[in-house]
Amino acid sequence: MIRLLIIDDSALMRKLLAGIFEQEGDFEIRTARNGAEALVLAGSFAPHVATLDINMPVMDGLTCLSRLMVETPLPIVVVSSQTPEGAETTLEALALGAVDVIAKPAGTVSLGIDRIQPMLVEKVRAAAGARLRPTLRLADRIRHAMSRTASPDQPAPAAPPARHRADQPDPTAGLVLIGASTGGPQALETILTGFPEDLPWPVLVAQHMPASFTGAFAQRLNRICPLPVSEVRQPTILLPGHIHVARGDADLIVARRPAGLIATPVPSSPSHRWHPSVDRMVTSALNHVPAGLLVGVLVTGMGDDGAAAMARLSAEGGQTIAQDEDTAVVWGMPGALVRLGGADDVAPLPDIAQSVARAVARACSHTREATCR
Structure with missing residues (x-):
């Protein structure tokens, strides 16, 4: 019982x-x-x-x-x-x-x-x-x-320093794709606050969470992260070094426009159990970006959302990282990726931010030097 x-x-x-x-x-x-x-x-x-x-x-x-x-x-x-x-x-x-x-x-x-x-x-x-x-x-x-x-009158913590990021998309940049569910907010805070300020790729985050909370969650992350964070509420151009959080109770997909890659919220798909769907986000990215320019990260959460799509990403030449069992609140999603043989790296939570940075650097090294600032 x-x-x-x-x-x-x-x-x-x-x-x-x-x-x-x-x-x-x-x-x-x-x-x-x-x-x-x-x-x-x-x-x-x-x-x-x-x-x-x-x-x-x-x-x-x-x-x-x-x-x-x-x-x-x-x-x-x-x-x-x-x-x-x-x-x-x-x-x-x-x-x-x-x-x-x-x-x-x-x-x-x-x-x-x-x-x-x-x-x-x-x-x-x-x-x-x-x-x-x-x-x-x-x-x-x-x-x-x-x-x-x-002490309710205690001053609020200071905001992070002003972040001067590129205001134009990089047509040859890749994407970091992160999926999370149960235990995910704490895990995401650890990962995203650990990213370097010069991370050259946009980051997309699908955290299973109701729509009434994802906006406040993005605002909270924006106050503590070295990179700017925002919720995707409308079609949004993906800029280097920006973190985009999927809106709850909907799905987020990647598309390509003349101005560059965009992320856009779409109605949740009935063929996917959890939303925002990690599988749908990753699959849409594979439709528009070479797998070699994608880094997928799957962290704590129940079920297997994202495992199949990230295993495909790995098989097609991208890089994937799964949170290890010892540091996951629920090892459902990352464990499913490991069991499918689709995890190129299995890392404890405190090491994932640096693992992502190294994976991005490796992918960048295969492109022209001017691609990555």
Whole structure:
């Protein structure tokens, strides 16, 4: 049996969520009305996984999460509102160690809960099997969150220095393609903040995440990364050294226009299970860019999205990197790539940024010197 702790101040939400998992037949469930109750139950019930609301009385979700990750660490799926404020606090929760997020249904909850039920169950099952590794700088993040709670007037951290990047596409440049799911936001933060400021290729990121969160996620990354980061909300010219995050609940594809390569959001494909689809992003890139000018990266996440397309990328002469099992929260996606024989490099999370930089340099060395600045 999977022991599940549901943490939510809404009696209706607790009842609906408990009903969903009771139907599954293999969950033992306890509920908590706030963070203080959750801390007590985490010790006595010893759950394998928890769902967590953010806005609660007595003890809010972020404070509860910070305490849980120190005192009784366990995988947590945030079930959050879709408001802009909800998006920001949800990203704080992911930075503190939550492994996944799902948006609460808009409108009448009792009518919308059926729509999210299949994805919610799959996310919670995957989280229950997740391995919690010491997250890079997690202790510092928790101390920072607690200090901000104690001192709300503390100045915000300084923005990264102004980044002067090329404002024209490079017609001969390649692309870095990154796919992630469960545990991905923390992994992506580690990778993208480690990229060199002179990375000569555009970077495309497909992180399985609802649309209500991807914009705030891109903004958060833009504040901490050495390269500019933005969400792809419309057809966007791909510029060297820019990071483009796919919009949630849609797919991102690569196309070629007279001005150069573009990334554009398109309606999610029913033939792909997860969105933004990594497989669809990589396949579209292969249709317009030689495989030798593509570097594919697959990191933590459930399922196998991206594995088939990246195995093809490798077979056609591109370079692929899979996160290793020891540092992945869920080794589903990168593990599938390894099992297909499509991973040219299997690297621990802290080494992936440099592995990408080396792969780009190798690809550049096969082109004219003037191609890569």
